[in-house]
Amino acid sequence: MTGDLPQTAPVFRIWVDPKRRVISFHPMEGCPKLEFHSRELFFRCADQYTARQFRWQ
Numbered sequence: 540m541t542g543d544l545p546q547t548a549p550v551f552r553i554w555v556d557p558k559r560r561v562i563s564f565h566p567m568e569g570c571p572k573l574e575f576h577s578r579e580l581f582f583r584c585a586d587q588y589t590a591r592q593f594r595w596q
Contacts, residue, residue, distance in 0.1 A: 551581040552573070552574050554571070554572050555570055555571055559594075562596070564596075
């Protein structure tokens with residue numbers, strides 16, 4: 540198949556503020572960024588943060 544663009548796996552990015560217990564999908568100053576190249580790994584991590592009662596925004 541010519542002309543097909545190679546598909547790249549999506550990258551999931553979140554920023555974590557452990558002091559305020561907040562997870563954001565947008566950059567937060569002074570907070571570490573986590574990148575996931577696997578959907579399954581992202582959801583596993585999301586479940587762990589949710590279980591620890593982190594707030595998502």
